[in-house]
Amino acid sequence: MDFFQLKGGIIHAENLPLTVLAETYGTPCYIYSAGTLRRHARVFREGLSALPKVHCAFAVKANPNLAILRILAKEGYGADVVSGGELARALAAGMAAEDIVFSGVGKTAAEMRDGLKADIGQFNIESIEEGHELAAIAAEMGKCPAVTLRINPDVDAATHAKISTGKAENKFGVAIDHAADIFAELAGHSSLNMRGVAVHIGSQLLSLNPLKMAFERVGNLVQQLRERGLTISHVDLGGGIGVPYKDGEVPPSPAEYGAMVADVTRNWDVTLMFEPGRVIAGNAGVMLTRVIRVKQGHGDPFVVVDGAMNDLARPALYDAYHDFVPVQPDGTNMMANIVGPICETGDTFARNRPIGAVKAGDLAIFRTAGAYGATMASTYNSRALVPEILVDGDQHALVADRIDPATIMAAERLPDWLD
Ligand code: LLP
Numbered sequence: 001m002d003f004f005q006l007k008g009g010i011i012h013a014e015n016l017p018l019t020v021l022a023e024t025y026g027t028p029c030y031i032y033s034a035g036t037l038r039r040h041a042r043v044f045r046e047g048l049s050a051l052p053k054v055h056c057a058f059a060v061k062a063n064p065n066l067a068i069l070r071i072l073a074k075e076g077y078g079a080d081v082v083s084g085g086e087l088a089r090a091l092a093a094g095m096a097a098e099d100i101v102f103s104g105v106g107k108t109a110a111e112m113r114d115g116l117k118a119d120i121g122q123f124n125i126e127s128i129e130e131g132h133e134l135a136a137i138a139a140e141m142g143k144c145p146a147v148t149l150r151i152n153p154d155v156d157a158a159t160h161a162k163i164s165t166g167k168a169e170n171k172f173g174v175a176i177d178h179a180a181d182i183f184a185e186l187a188g189h190s191s192l193n194m195r196g197v198a199v200h201i202g203s204q205l206l207s208l209n210p211l212k213m214a215f216e217r218v219g220n221l222v223q224q225l226r227e228r229g230l231t232i233s234h235v236d237l238g239g240g241i242g243v244p245y246k247d248g249e250v251p252p253s254p255a256e257y258g259a260m261v262a263d264v265t266r267n268w269d270v271t272l273m274f275e276p277g278r279v280i281a282g283n284a285g286v287m288l289t290r291v292i293r294v295k296q297g298h299g300d301p302f303v304v305v306d307g308a309m310n311d312l313a314r315p316a317l318y319d320a321y322h323d324f325v326p327v328q329p330d331g332t333n334m335m336a337n338i339v340g341p342i343c344e345t346g347d348t349f350a351r352n353r354p355i356g357a358v359k360a361g362d363l364a365i366f367r368t369a370g371a372y373g374a375t376m377a378s379t380y381n382s383r384a385l386v387p388e389i390l391v392d393g394d395q396h397a398l399v400a401d402r403i404d405p406a407t408i409m410a411a412e413r414l415p416d417w418l419d
Pocket of ligand 1: 059061062080103104163165200202203204238239240241275276277278279314318371372
């Protein structure tokens with residue numbers, strides 16, 4: 001359920017017609033709905049209401065815009081960060097340091113120091129090498145951070161290979177069979193508070209089964225660790241719940257997910273931590289674009305829009321489906337290939353797709369673009385960096401500027417010797 005709905009023949013973001021926002025801010029741009037974001041944040045948390053101790057950290061990578069993070073901070077969410085940049089954003093948005101979890105397979109020493117200096121709530125480490133390094137840096141700084149060890153449970157998440165993270169051959173976490181020994185060794189460091197384990201098997205999961213299997217393996221590990229006399233007070237179950245990108249796609253609801261988690265974890269006696277990204281932000285954003293022209297093709301016509309793969313990379317990267325809907329539908333339909341202006345065939349949003357009819361000058365949206373949308377934008381083909389707009393009821397604001405090609409060019413230098 002989102003607040004991008006047709007009212008009086010025009011799709012609105014909450015109370016505002018997208019035609020007005022396009023006039024005000026230009027296209028292409030991302031439009032976020034604060035109401036949708038808040039709703040998803042609450043529904044996710046309600047789904048977990050049967051669990052005794054819960055910590056929710058929004059996966060900042062899904063949408064790191066400061067305004068988005070501020071809304072989620074006000075909803076009581078912490079942050080799951082994977083870089084010094086994301087850490088700085090979470091803090092700048094007002095998230096409490098103790099509610100921040102630092103994940104990621106390649107934290108640098110400088111990033112570890114940043115996290116320690118800020119006294120963040122937890123580090124999720126992904127290797128014994130990283131554990132020893134964090135221990136040394138923490139000792140030098142006189143800190144003793146809370147740490148979980150990320151496990152690779154060797155479970156197939158049944159999602160796109162590029163966003164699958166829990167198979168043995170993936171770079172993430174430590175093999176579950178070696179986890180107990182690694183944990184015990186790291187627990188020997190007096191500068192680490194080794195308090196639990198973490199798991200995240202992938203993103204855009206449409207079935208609970210792989211998650212359940214991974215969590216059961218984690219449960220066995222927790223028991224093994226406790227049998228060895230180690231204290232486990234926290235388990236981080238990661239993110240991963242999918243969202244519906246197209247009709248007929250039915251991901252598990254937060255309530256179903258919560259019920260599964262409650263069942264698998266009923267004897268664990270730990271604080272359960274979650275890192276949802278897409279399920280919170282995905283349907284809270286659209287990319288608004290204008291049709292430049294409709295070009296006759298070999299088969300179906302090419303609808304050439306002013307948004308491109310640099311603005312919304314998911315179709316080019318993962319063959320992802322994003323619904324394309326005219327802002328002022330006239331009730332007729334057409335078959336189309338939807339493409340951007342960039343000079344490669346990868347810049348294709350959809351092939352041979354039935355859509356509401358559009359013509360040159362019309363506005364349209366790509367739906368479900370609030371997660372992994374603007375944050376993955378680039379300036380390829382010397383295009384502007386796409387702006388972001390937040391709508392909240394009747395209010396709207398530019399929350400990330402359009403960075404034009406001249407500004408980007410101004411950051412480049414010609415060395416003297418080329419004079
Ligand atoms: N926690 C960890 C450790 C993660 O690696 C991720 C996502 C999440 C949480 C959040 O997962 P979510 O709840 O959003 O599924 N760019 C790709 C998605 C990459 C996801 C990477 N990790 C896409 O556009 O589909």
